Amino acid sequence: MTKSSLEKRRTPRRTCIVCRQVSGKRELFRLVYTEVGLQVDKTGKLPGRGAYVCSKPECWFKAAQGDLASKALKTSFSELDRALLSAHGAQIASISMKPQK
Numbered sequence: 001m002t003k004s005s006l007e008k009r010r011t012p013r014r015t016c017i018v019c020r021q022v023s024g025k026r027e028l029f030r031l032v033y034t035e036v037g038l039q040v041d042k043t044g045k046l047p048g049r050g051a052y053v054c055s056k057p058e059c060w061f062k063a064a065q066g067d068l069a070s071k072a073l074k075t076s077f078s079e080l081d082r083a084l085l086s087a088h089g090a091q092i093a094s095i096s097m098k099p100q101k
């Protein structure tokens with residue numbers, strides 16, 4: 001066991017529930033289904049069952065359309081929950097498509 005492999009182990013790794021890509025925890029967004037509905041947990045501290053989605057807009061659109069995310073959270077999404085997912089996808093897309101100066 002080398003020192004560097006021990007270092008790697010300390011970084012939490014999470015899997016995107018849509019594309020199954022494994023990334024560092026900070027590169028993914030945590031979804032939590034709370035009593036008020038679906039929320040994107042920006043603090044990482046919301047209680048409840050969480051699922052992770054990566055920073056690719058298409059993963060958010062797929063999560064909004066299909067049932068991958070709702071299955072991972074063991075719930076069913078309302079129209080509002082799906083709207084939140086696609087809005088978040090659109091937000092990421094607009095950030096990553098910003099023209100460079």
Ligand SMILES: [Zn+2]
Nearest residue numbers: 016019054059
């Ligand atoms: Zn993904």
